Amino acid sequence: MLFVDFSSAFNTIIPHKLVHKLKNLELSTSLCSWILDFLSNRPQNVRIGNLTSTTTILNTGAPQGCVLSPALFTLFTQDCSPTYSSNTKVKFADDTTVVGLISNNHETHYRQEVQHLAEWCSDNNLVLNTTKTKEVIVDFRRSRKTTPSPLYICRVEVERVVSMGRVGLHITEDLTWSLNTSHLVKKAQQRLFFLKKPVP
Numbered sequence: 367m368l369f370v371d372f373s374s375a376f377n378t379i380i381p382h383k384l385v386h387k388l389k390n391l392e393l394s395t396s397l398c399s400w401i402l403d404f405l406s407n408r409p410q411n412v413r414i415g416n417l418t419s420t421t422t423i424l425n426t427g428a429p430q431g432c433v434l435s436p437a438l439f440t441l442f443t444q445d446c447s448p449t450y451s452s453n454t455k456v457k458f459a460d461d462t463t464v465v466g467l468i469s470n471n472h473e474t475h476y477r478q479e480v481q482h483l484a485e486w487c488s489d490n491n492l493v494l495n496t497t498k499t500k501e502v503i504v505d506f507r508r509s510r511k512t513t514p515s516p517l518y519i520c521r522v523e524v525e526r527v528v529s530m531g532r533v534g535l536h537i538t539e540d541l542t543w544s545l546n547t548s549h550l551v552k553k554a555q556q557r558l559f560f561l562k563k564p565v566p
Contacts, residue, residue, distance in 0.1 A: 367537070368464040368480060368517070369530045371498035375460035376435045377427035378491045381405040384442045391441070401438070426491075436460070442490070449482050450475040458533055473514060484519050496522040502530050502539055 372378070384405070385398045405428060412419040428435035436459040443462070448455050452475050456463040464483060466476030487494050501517055501524045517524045529538040529545055536546040 367466075367502045367504065367530075368524070369500045369502070369532055370462040370464065370483070371495040371500075372460055372462075372487075373493040373495045374427075375492065376430060376439055378493065379405070379428050379439060379442050380426055380491050383490065384438060387445060388441060391444070404434075405438075443492075446483065446486050446490075449479055452476070453479045455483075461532055463532065468514075471512065477517065480517060480519060494519055496520060496524065500525055500527045500530050502527055502537060504539055504541055 381402050385402045388398050388401065389395075406425050408424045408429070409421045410424055411421045428438050439460055440457065443457060446455065446457075446462075452467045452469075454465040456465060462483075464476075464479055466473075466479060468476055484494060486492075496519050499519065503514060503526065516526070529536055531537075531549075536549055538545050
């Protein structure tokens, strides 16, 4: 499993590319025009105390904190689909996980899927954060005689970890619930601590 991390995902959406994809999904022309207008020529400045910066016009990305941004990013990446039937891409907003089923040590389709993802990102103005992208290997073999060779993205080796947290769920290489349960118990204890505090 490859847990992909994008650098500033929402900020990289190109409006005209998004609208082109929305038209391919047969969304109405008026809605596409509204989204294009919403994302284009957005004025932005920074204010600290009484000081205000000069205004900059933005023509890429979706506004941070906007309820539409995750939905627009999901639509923008909807065409990033698996190339091979043995692979699956699980997406939730800007969280993407590539799951590859490897049989008889044949890793070609999985590795090509990762390469295809990197190429798709390059074509769509998305930057893969290779330092935060992690790989977890779930091995069901009784005897693990060989260790899979390292995975590289853009000539950078992807770190292999034994567990990874994603959308509140901790997935481990042995697919047990122990780590996830421990995190949930710890979080519950922290919440209960505040409930136990006496009210003045």
